[in-house]
Amino acid sequence: MSKHMGKKPGWFLRLLGYKKTQFLTIPLFSIFCSLLAIAVLILLIGKNPLTAFQSLLQGSGWLPKPNYAAGKSILTDLLDMLDAYTPMLFASLAVALAFKAGLFNIGVSGQMLLAGFAATVLVGYQDFPAGLAKPLVVLLGFICGSLVGALIGFLKYRFNVNEVVSSIMLNYIIQYVVGFFIQTRYVDVVSRQSRAIKAAARLTLVDVAWGNMKLRLPLLFIPALLVAVLLYFYLKSTVGGYELKAVGLNRQAARYAGIKVGKRLVSSMTLSGGLAGLAGVTYYLGYYASIKPNELAALGFDSIAVSLLGNSHPLGIIFSSLLITSLDKGSTYMNSTVGVRQEVSSLVTGMILLFSACSAYMRYKVDASLRLALAGFAGTAAALPQQDSADGSGKGGKKA
């Protein structure tokens, strides 16, 4: 680090540096690093990384494709992407909320599946009018998810069961039990999935005619954004949010401050589960209309990446889920046009995660070297040992 001493901080440090912009620059740097790594990989396979990335953007509706099939346009692609984006946003918010309370909700997939299954069976297969069915689906999704979340929180608080292990166990239990019920009772013999739900209960309007195009309208897209904003204010300026964060930062200190830690743990896990439930209904009764038995949605695990990348900040997550969903949606098109494997997009996600996991370290390093560099540049005494000559720089910076 001492090489930064005594000169103006380098452009790189200045770019990443200052505290006020770090929330943006460090995630961007993580994304940049992972894209760079993937670009090298694509080069090694012998394809052009730039066209690969371009086709990713084209596939997800950000850039126009060279040609479209009938009834398709950049707008339909974008709406498709937003349809996948809605559950991703809910799921990531669920992970982030648990994170803020110092818990790790890795059971989002299971909570999603149970909520989706319950809503499918209790509402999706019944003859309710749309005006009743849709709110019921949302409500049911929230309740089912929050029940699972509450169970995990309760086990943690009452029996000291590690929440990671218990939620993973619940994931498998839900996966197999729901799979069992689908295969014995609700299976569609042709598709080997659960029977499709009635259109009235679906949270995505499909085939909405507009001009000569058929659009998909995710009904919960705007509410999802609102939930993110609400969550931001909840964490920022309510007593509950404050206590939740305090518990997450230091459980012991929170207890001394008179916060009921157990209650907070359970309630935050309940809310997190509820959000995961919303993700479940928008996924299984919106983006799809049926459930594939014995499979957990990969989305539930990707949401961990999204939440990490967005620094567990509700507003940051709005953007990070947009990025990851776009990567995911664009990968099919990339595969068909450029011939780069679809798996690359999950590799990008993994890489982003890897670099995001190091973000605390990056922040720490950048801060330290920036402090050092600034101190050396200004000639302040703070970072300098006494022995110094007039030029105000020194070799002693190693110690600081």
Added chain:
Amino acid sequence: MNTMIIDGLSYALPLLIIACGGIFSERSGVTNLALEGFLGFGAFTGGLFVALTSSWFANGSTVPMYLAFLFAMLGGGVYALLFALLCIKFRANQVIAGVVINILSVALTGFLTSQINSSVFGEASNKFQLGVSPRWTIPGVSQIPVLGAIFTKFYPFEILIVVLVIFLNYLLYKTRFGMHLRAAGDNPHAVDTAGISVVRVRFAAVVIAGMLAGLGGMCYAYSISTNFSPSIYFGAGYLAIAAMIFGNWKLMPTLAACLIFGLARSGAYQLVGYLKLSSNFTNLAMAIPYALTLLLLIFFSKSNRAPRALGEIYDKAKR
């Protein structure tokens, strides 16, 4: 009954060796949720080795199998270095780093398997075919009622695991290294005071964990499916963690936990067959080991004593 014990053991022993990896890592103070990723990557390396060298060996030779175990250990160990780097050097949150390593492992092995299959072997497949592992029966002893099943139709790797676990038990409790390792998990500052590098001990522990988990993954690849495919990620790593917590971070109780899982699983399968239920009920049977784990955790988590410095990033300045 015999089938239940035979299948139960072939399921429980790889689980035990993975859990041993977890014990080594956690006793040194590093929370290890990355076992799932380690075992997948280890099995991938072993599978890759078998696929690449399949033409070198005579048909039906068991040499590639033993070498595959070796390579799986190597692969798991190397991949574990990444995890060690993340959470020891780069001070990442250990829980997060573990999950990151798992997700990356799934993505990486999935991508590499398909890519290598298409560009080296010219076929579209996400699997590496492995040979069939031989199964041994010891004549005489295997005739003993009930207990004889232990010596009937067992996989060669089961012997390997038993030998290895005895050695690990010795390593953890009877050697200086083992003592340093356990101390690093309970009181790292004391280790440091004694002039031993906590970072180095933890690195070693995590790499050992990776090697053991890689071996366990390879065993599953041979015993469950005779190929390497993404289905290797069926949650054995997490089950192993549960077994370890249930076993209170000690080797012998963990063995008991693994046996319970293994026997519960094979028992449930047998029950479905015995009652002549439709194959759909195997789904329910599959859920039983997980439900049992959860239930046992509820009863045993309270009295558990985790290593004291578990999950803490070692900070010299705190001394």
